[in-house]
Amino acid sequence: MITEAGNDPKVSALVYIAAFAPDRGESIASLIKDPPPGAPVPPILPPQDGFLFLDRAKFAASFAADVDPAKAAFMADSQVPWGVAALSGSITEPAWKAKPSWYLVATDDRMIPPPAQQFMSKRAGSTVVEVKGSHSVYVSKPEAVAALIDKAAKGVK
Numbered sequence: 551m552i553t554e555a556g557n558d559p560k561v562s563a564l565v566y567i568a569a570f571a572p573d574r575g576e577s578i579a580s581l582i583k584d585p586p587p588g589a590p591v592p593p594i595l596p597p598q599d600g601f602l603f604l605d606r607a608k609f610a611a612s613f614a615a616d617v618d619p620a621k622a623a624f625m626a627d628s629q630v631p632w633g634v635a636a637l638s639g640s641i642t643e644p645a646w647k648a649k650p651s652w653y654l655v656a657t658d659d660r661m662i663p664p665p666a667q668q669f670m671s672k673r674a675g676s677t678v679v680e681v682k683g684s685h686s687v688y689v690s691k692p693e694a695v696a697a698l699i700d701k702a703a704k705g706v707k
Contacts, residue, residue, distance in 0.1 A: 556645030563649055563706040564676075565699050568656035568685050571670040572641045579637040581666070590660040601631035612660045614686040621689065646674035652702040653678050654687065654695060661685040677705070 553572055556564045570578055585591070593608035604613060609626035617625065645651075653671035657664050657680050664680075671678045679701075681687055681694045688695045 553641050553644045553646065556649060557643055561645065561649065563702050564646055564651040565702045566651065566653040566671065566674075566676065567688055567695055567698075568654060568659050568662060568667060568683075570662065571644070571646060571651070571653065571674045571676070573644055573673065574642065575640055577638050577640040580640070581670075582637075586663060586665060589663040589666075592661050597634045598631075600634050602634055603629055603631055613684065614689065615658065615660065615684040616690040617684065617686050622686075625686070625689070644674070646676070650702075650706060651676040652698055652705070654698050655680045656683045656685060656687040657681065658683055659685045659687075677701070 552564050552566065552569070555561070570581055572578070572581060590612065593605035593612050595603050595605055604626070606626045609629070610617070610619065610622035614622040614625055651671075651674050653667070653674065653676035655664055655667040655671060655678060659667065662685065668678075679694070679698050681691050683691045683694070
């Protein structure tokens with residue numbers, strides 16, 4: 551989302567937190583099509599009425615392994631469905647080609663493999679910070695996420 555929306559003239563920089571950073575013509579579907587050998591497979595359930603959910607029983611281990619179990623259970627119960635169509639939306643012009651970016655790689659992420667995060671952040675020319683955390687690093691390590699956002703904000707003044 552930020553990769554394309556970041557082209558708005560009001561946006562001066564991008565911050566990715568354990569996220570996809572697609573290039574021109576890429577979509578989430580194209581980025582996840584050929585996972586590296588041994589990469590964890592996210593527990594995505596078959597689509598229901600055009601929407602995707604993660605398997606509640608596998609949610610914590612895959613999405614929030616370092617989050618308090620009660621909070622991870624709440625996150626699993628309150629997950630917002632993701633439209634299947636969102637997987638195939640391709641990028642026309644990645645904002646990271648023209649604007650500075652910062653990227654937090656979650657080294658224990660089981661949704662977007664850390665090597666994929668490292669590849670995308672390097673390709674984007676991002677300033678990279680690696681944090682030991684799950685895909686929900688923004689919940690488990692909010693201080694690290696806030697510090698990176700603060701660094702990015704100060705970096706574009």
